[in-house]
Amino acid sequence: MVLQARGHGVSPDFLNFIETVLNGLMSGVMYSLVALGFVLIFKASGIFNFAQGVMALFAALTLVGLQTGQVPFAHLINAILGTDIHHWGPGLPTVLAILVTMLVMIALAFLIEKVVLKHLVNQEPIILFMATIGLAYFLEGMGDLMWGADVKALDVGLPSGGSFWWEDVTRAWAPEGADYFGMYIDTLDVSAAIIAVVLVVALTLFSQYTATGRALRAVADDHQAALSVGISLRSIWVIVWSIAGFVALVAGIMWGAKSGVQFSLSLIALKALPVLILGGFTSIPGAIVGGLIIGVGEKLAEAYVGPIVGGAVENWFAYMVALAFLLFRPQGLYGEKIIERI
Amino acid sequence: MLYRETGDFKSSYATDQQTFPIRSERYLFWGAMVIAFLVVPFFINDYWEKSVLVPLLVWSMAALGLNILTGYCGQVSLGTGGFMAVGAYACYKLMTAFPDLNIFFVVILSGGVTAFVGMLFGLPSLRIKGFYLAVATLAAQFFLVWLFNKVPWFYNYSASGQITAPERTIFGIAVTGASAPPWATYLFCLTLVFLFAWMARNLTRGTLGRSWMAIRDMDIAAEIIGVQPLKAKISAFAVSSFYIGVAGALYFSVWLGAVEPTEAFGINVSFLVLFMVIIGGLGSILGSFLGAAFLTLMPVLLKNVMVGGLGWPTDLAAHFEIMLVGGLIVFFLIVEPHGLAQLWRLVKEKLRLWPFPY
Amino acid sequence: MNQHIDPGTLRADDGIERGGMLLHVDNISLSFGGVKAITDVSFDVKKGEIRAIIGPNGAGKTSMLNVINGFYHPQEGTITFRGEKRRRMRPHRAASQGIARTFQNIALFKGMTTLDNIMTGRMTLMKSSMLSQAMWWGPAHREEIAHRETVEKIIDFLEIEHIRKTPVGRLPYGLQKRVELGRALAADPALLLLDEPMAGMNLEEKEDMSRFVLDVNQQFGTTIALIEHDMGVVMDLSDRVVVLDYGRKIGDGTPDEVRNNQAVIDAYLGVSHE
Numbered sequence: 001m002v003l004q005a006r007g008h009g010v011s012p013d014f015l016n017f018i019e020t021v022l023n024g025l026m027s028g029v030m031y032s033l034v035a036l037g038f039v040l041i042f043k044a045s046g047i048f049n050f051a052q053g054v055m056a057l058f059a060a061l062t063l064v065g066l067q068t069g070q071v072p073f074a075h076l077i078n079a080i081l082g083t084d085i086h087h088w089g090p091g092l093p094t095v096l097a098i099l100v101t102m103l104v105m106i107a108l109a110f111l112i113e114k115v116v117l118k119h120l121v122n123q124e125p126i127i128l129f130m131a132t133i134g135l136a137y138f139l140e141g142m143g144d145l146m147w148g149a150d151v152k153a154l155d156v157g158l159p160s161g162g163s164f165w166w167e168d169v170t171r172a173w174a175p176e177g178a179d180y181f182g183m184y185i186d187t188l189d190v191s192a193a194i195i196a197v198v199l200v201v202a203l204t205l206f207s208q209y210t211a212t213g214r215a216l217r218a219v220a221d222d223h224q225a226a227l228s229v230g231i232s233l234r235s236i237w238v239i240v241w242s243i244a245g246f247v248a249l250v251a252g253i254m255w256g257a258k259s260g261v262q263f264s265l266s267l268i269a270l271k272a273l274p275v276l277i278l279g280g281f282t283s284i285p286g287a288i289v290g291g292l293i294i295g296v297g298e299k300l301a302e303a304y305v306g307p308i309v310g311g312a313v314e315n316w317f318a319y320m321v322a323l324a325f326l327l328f329r330p331q332g333l334y335g336e337k338i339i340e341r342i
Numbered sequence: 343m344l345y346r347e348t349g350d351f352k353s354s355y356a357t358d359q360q361t362f363p364i365r366s367e368r369y370l371f372w373g374a375m376v377i378a379f380l381v382v383p384f385f386i387n388d389y390w391e392k393s394v395l396v397p398l399l400v401w402s403m404a405a406l407g408l409n410i411l412t413g414y415c416g417q418v419s420l421g422t423g424g425f426m427a428v429g430a431y432a433c434y435k436l437m438t439a440f441p442d443l444n445i446f447f448v449v450i451l452s453g454g455v456t457a458f459v460g461m462l463f464g465l466p467s468l469r470i471k472g473f474y475l476a477v478a479t480l481a482a483q484f485f486l487v488w489l490f491n492k493v494p495w496f497y498n499y500s501a502s503g504q505i506t507a508p509e510r511t512i513f514g515i516a517v518t519g520a521s522a523p524p525w526a527t528y529l530f531c532l533t534l535v536f537l538f539a540w541m542a543r544n545l546t547r548g549t550l551g552r553s554w555m556a557i558r559d560m561d562i563a564a565e566i567i568g569v570q571p572l573k574a575k576i577s578a579f580a581v582s583s584f585y586i587g588v589a590g591a592l593y594f595s596v597w598l599g600a601v602e603p604t605e606a607f608g609i610n611v612s613f614l615v616l617f618m619v620i621i622g623g624l625g626s627i628l629g630s631f632l633g634a635a636f637l638t639l640m641p642v643l644l645k646n647v648m649v650g651g652l653g654w655p656t657d658l659a660a661h662f663e664i665m666l667v668g669g670l671i672v673f674f675l676i677v678e679p680h681g682l683a684q685l686w687r688l689v690k691e692k693l694r695l696w697p698f699p700y
Numbered sequence: 701m702n703q704h705i706d707p708g709t710l711r712a713d714d715g716i717e718r719g720g721m722l723l724h725v726d727n728i729s730l731s732f733g734g735v736k737a738i739t740d741v742s743f744d745v746k747k748g749e750i751r752a753i754i755g756p757n758g759a760g761k762t763s764m765l766n767v768i769n770g771f772y773h774p775q776e777g778t779i780t781f782r783g784e785k786r787r788r789m790r791p792h793r794a795a796s797q798g799i800a801r802t803f804q805n806i807a808l809f810k811g812m813t814t815l816d817n818i819m820t821g822r823m824t825l826m827k828s829s830m831l832s833q834a835m836w837w838g839p840a841h842r843e844e845i846a847h848r849e850t851v852e853k854i855i856d857f858l859e860i861e862h863i864r865k866t867p868v869g870r871l872p873y874g875l876q877k878r879v880e881l882g883r884a885l886a887a888d889p890a891l892l893l894l895d896e897p898m899a900g901m902n903l904e905e906k907e908d909m910s911r912f913v914l915d916v917n918q919q920f921g922t923t924i925a926l927i928e929h930d931m932g933v934v935m936d937l938s939d940r941v942v943v944l945d946y947g948r949k950i951g952d953g954t955p956d957e958v959r960n961n962q963a964v965i966d967a968y969l970g971v972s973h974e
C-alpha cells in the first residue's frame with residue numbers, strides 16, 4: 001500500500017478524507033442500482049420510469065410481508081369485515097420469499113404493460129413520464145394498503161455492522177500515538193457493492209449471450225429491427241419491466257436492510273435522476289459512474305461544506321451538480337451532441 | 343364579417359374573442375360568481391373555510407401558475423413546492439419588516455419576489471428540455487426548502503424554525519392571524535384568485551400566450567417564425583412563479599397561519615399541483631380550477647365517507663387516497679389527456695345540440 | 701395601428717426596386733461533423749421573382765434555407781439580405797427582418813387553432829406590453845383586433861374560413877400545408893421561403909397550391925424562394941432556378957437554360973426521382 005508511508009504514517013485528516021470517499025462510493029452503489037433500473041427501461045422503451053424507486057419499495061415491502069407471514073390487505077379486510085387478522089403463519093423462508101417476490105414483480109410488469117403502457121404507445125415521452133409518476137403513487141398507496149405503512153426491518157441474512165478488521169488495518173496507517181481509531185465501513189455496504197457488481201456482470205452477459213438479450217439490445221437500437229427478429233415489442237416490454245423489477249428487488253433488499261423498509265426508500269428514485277443526467281439515460285456504465293460520482297460528491301460536500309452552511313447539503317447537492325452539468329453538457333457524460341433539425 | 347356558431351351571432355372580432363362565446367355559459371359563470379361573492383360569505387363557517395374553500399382557492403392559484411408554465415408553455419416543473427415556499431417566506435419577511443404595509447400589497451410583492459427567483463431557475467430552460475428540465479427544477483425544489491430551513495434570517499431567528507403570520511387587516515378587518523373571520527379570509531382569497539384568473543385568461547389568449555403555446559408545440563419552428571425563446575420561456579417562468587408565489591403567500595398567511603418548510607413545501611406539494619394540472623387539463627384556465635377542486639374535494643369526501651361513514655382508520659383512508667390519485671393520473675393520461683376541462687367541453691357540445699343532435 | 705395591411709407592402713418597402721437584389725448568398729459552406737452539406741455555394745434572389753432551388757435528395761436544399769434564416773450557422777461565407785451582411789444570427793432576428801418560411805415536414809403548432817397559428821405568424825409585428833395584454837384593454841386589444849383583420853384577409857385568400865377555429869392537429873395534410881403558408885404570409889414577408897410546398901399532395905391540391913404561390917407573388921409582389929421536386933411545377937412557376945447536387949451548385953439560370961444544361965441533366969434529371 002502506498003498509503004502506508006513508513007515511519008511517520010498518514011495524517012488522520014487524509015484518512016478521514018479517504019473514509020468519506022469510501023462511504024460515498026458505497027452509497028453511490030445504491031444510486032447506481034436504482035439508476036440501472038431506469039436505464040434498462042429507458043433503453044428498451046424510451047420510457048423514463050419514475051416509479052423505479054417505488055418499485056424497489058414495493059418489492060421490499062412484499063419481501064418482508066412474505067418473510068414474516070403478513071396477510072396482504074389485512075388492514076383493509078379488518079376495516080371492512082370487522083375481523084382482526086394480521087398474520088397467516090410464521091412466514092416463508094428467505095429464499096422462497098425472494099422467489100415469490102420476484103414472481104410478484106413479473107406479474108406487476110405484465111399488468112403495467114397491459115393496463116398502462118399498451119394504451120400510451122405513441123404518446124410523447126413527457127406524457128409517459130407523467131404516467132409513471134401516477135404509477136409511482138398508485139404503487140406506493142397499494143404497497144401501504146397491502147402491507148401497512150410502518151417501518152419494517154428487513155433481514156435476508158447479509159452481514160451488517162462495522163468491520164473491525166478494516167478498522168484495525170486502517171488504524172495502523174495513522175502515525176503512532178495519533179488520535180485516530182480507524183475507518184468505519186459497514187459490511188452491508190460492502191456486500192451491496194459486491195452484489196451490484198455481480199448484477200451488472202450478469203446483466204451484461206445476459207444481453208451479450210442470450211437471444212432475448214440480443215433482441216433487447218436490438219430494440220434499443222431500432223424498433224423495426226427487433227420486430228424482424230421475431231419478438232413482439234410488447235413481450236419485450238414485459239421482459240424489460242420484469243428485469244427492472246428484479247433490479248428494483250435487489251435495490252430494495254439492500255436499501256431496506258440498511259435503513260429499514262419505509263417510504264423514504266422511494267425517494268432514492270429522485271436521487272437517481274441526477275445520476276442519470278450525469279451518466280446519460282442510455283448508458284449502463286454511465287449509470288454506474290454517475291452513481292459513484294454523485295455518491296462521493298454528496299458525502300464530500302456534506303463533510304467539508306456542510307459544517308459551514310449548517311448541514312443537510314446532501315438534500316440538494318446532487319441536483320445542483322446535475323443542473324450545473326446540464327448547462328454545459330445538455331446531453332450527459334456519454335450522450336452524443338444533438339443537432340436539432342427541422 | 344359574420345359567421346355563426348350554433349345560434350349565437352358574432353358581429354365583430356372583439357365579441358368573437360370573448361371568454362364565454364355562448365350566452366348560457368356566460369350566465370352560468372356570472373351566476374356562479376354572484377353566489378361565490380355574495381351568498382357564500384354569509385354561510386361560511388370555520389370548517390368550510392379551512393378545509394374546503396380557502397384550500398380550494400389557494401390550490402387553484404398554484405395550479406393556474408403551473409398550468410401557465412407546463413400547460414401553455416410546455417416546460418415541466420417539479421419545483422412548485424419550492425416556489426410556494428419563496429412566496430411564503432417573502433410574505434413573512436415583508437409582513438414583519440413593514441408592519442404597516444397593506445397585506446394586499448405584501449401578497450402581490452411576494453409574487454413579484456417569486457417571479458424573480460423563478461426567472462433565475464428558468465434560465466436553464468433555454469438549454470434544457472423535457473424531463474431534463476424537470477430534473478433541473480428539482481434543484482430549485484430541494485435547494486430552496488433547504489435554504490429556508492437552514493438560514494435563520496428567513497425565519498427571523500425564531501427558536502422553533504417555524505414562521506407564524508401576524509394579524510393584518512384590510513379596511514380594518516383581519517384577514518390573517520387567528521382571529522380573522524372566515525368570510526374575510528375567504529373573500530380576500532377569492533378576490534385575488536378572480537383577479538388573477540382573469541389576467542391569466544387575457545395573457546393566454548393574446549400575443550404572449552401564443553408565443554408560449556408556439557414554444558410548447560414546436561419550439562424550433564416557433565423561433566424561426568419569430569418567437570424569441572428567451573422572452574417566451576423566461577416570461578412564462580416569471581408569470582407562472584408569480585402566481586405560485588401568491589399562492590404560497592396565501593397558503594402561509596391566510597390558510598395555515600404557521601408553517602415549517604419541509605412539511606409544508608415538500609416535493610409532494612410539487613406533485614400535487616402537477617396532478618391538479620394534469621387532471622384538470624393542461625393548457626386550460628378552467629382546467630386549473632377543476633383540477634384543484636377535484637384534488638381538494640376528493641380527499642375531504644373520501645375522508646368523510648371512509649372515516650366518518652365506514653369507520654375506517656385515517657391512515658387507511660390516506661393510503662387509499664394516494665392509490666386513487668395515482669390511478670386517476672394514469673387513467674386521465676390514457677383516456678382523456680386533456681383532462682376534466684375537455685370532458686366539460688364535450689358535455690357542453692352535447693348539451694348545445696340537445697335535444698336535436700344533428 | 702395600421703388599419704389596412706396587405707401582405708408584402710409593409711416591409712417590402714425598403715427602397716429596393718423590383719428586380720433589384722434582395723438576397724445575396726456568397727460562398728456558403730456548411731458541414732455537420734464530417735458531413736459536408738453545402739460546399740461553396742453562391743447565388744442571389746431578385747426582388748419580386750420566384751426563385752426555385754432544386755436538386756436530388758440530400759443535395760443540401762433544406763440546409764440552404766436553414767442557413768438563410770439563421771437556423772444553421774455556416775462555417776464559411778456570408779448572407780446579404782436587403783443590403784445587410786451577416787454570417788451568424790438567431791432565427792427570430794431573421795424573421796423580424798422579414799424572412800418567413802414553411803417547412804418540408806409540416807411544423808405547425810398542433811395544439812393551436814388555425815387562427816392562432818396564423819396570428820402567431822404576426823408575432824414580430826405585435827408590440828403591446830405584457831401588462832396591457834394582461835388587462836386585455838387599450839393598446840393590446842386594439843392591436844389584437846387590427847392584426848386579426850389582416851389575418852382574416854389571409855384566411856379568405858387561402859379559402860380556409862371553415863377551419864378557422866379548428867386545432868390544426870386535426871386537419872388533413874393538404875389543409876395543414878395551406879395553414880402553414882398562411883402563417884408565413886401573416887408575417888408580411890419580404891422574402892418567403894417555401895420548402896417543398898406541394899410534397900405529398902394530389903394533383904388537385906398541387907394545382908391549388910401553385911395558384912396560391914403565383915397569386916402571392918403577383919398580387920402582393922412577395923419574393924419567393926421555393927424548393928420543389930415536381931419539375932413541371934418548377935418550370936411553370938419559377939423565374940430562375942438554382943440546381944444543387946451533393947452540396948455544390950451545378951446550375952443556375954432560367955428554367956429553359958437549366959433544362960438544357962448538360963451538368964444538370966447528368967446529375968439530376970438523369971437520376972430518376974420518386
Ligand SMILES: Nc1ncnc2c1ncn2[C@@H]1O[C@H](COP(=O)(O)OP(=O)(O)OP(=O)(O)O)[C@@H](O)[C@H]1O
Pocket residue numbers: 339340341732735736737755756757758759760761762763764804
Ligand atoms: N442537423 C443535421 N445534422 C446532421 N446532418 C444534417 C443535418 N441537417 C442536414 N444534414 C445532412 O446534410 C445533407 C443535406 O441535407 P438537406 O436536408 O439539406 O437535403 P435536401 O436537399 O433538403 O434533401 P431532401 O430532398 O431529401 O429534402 C444530408 O446529408 C443530411 O443528412
Ligand SMILES: [Mg+2]
Pocket residue numbers: 761762763804
Ligand atoms: Mg429537404
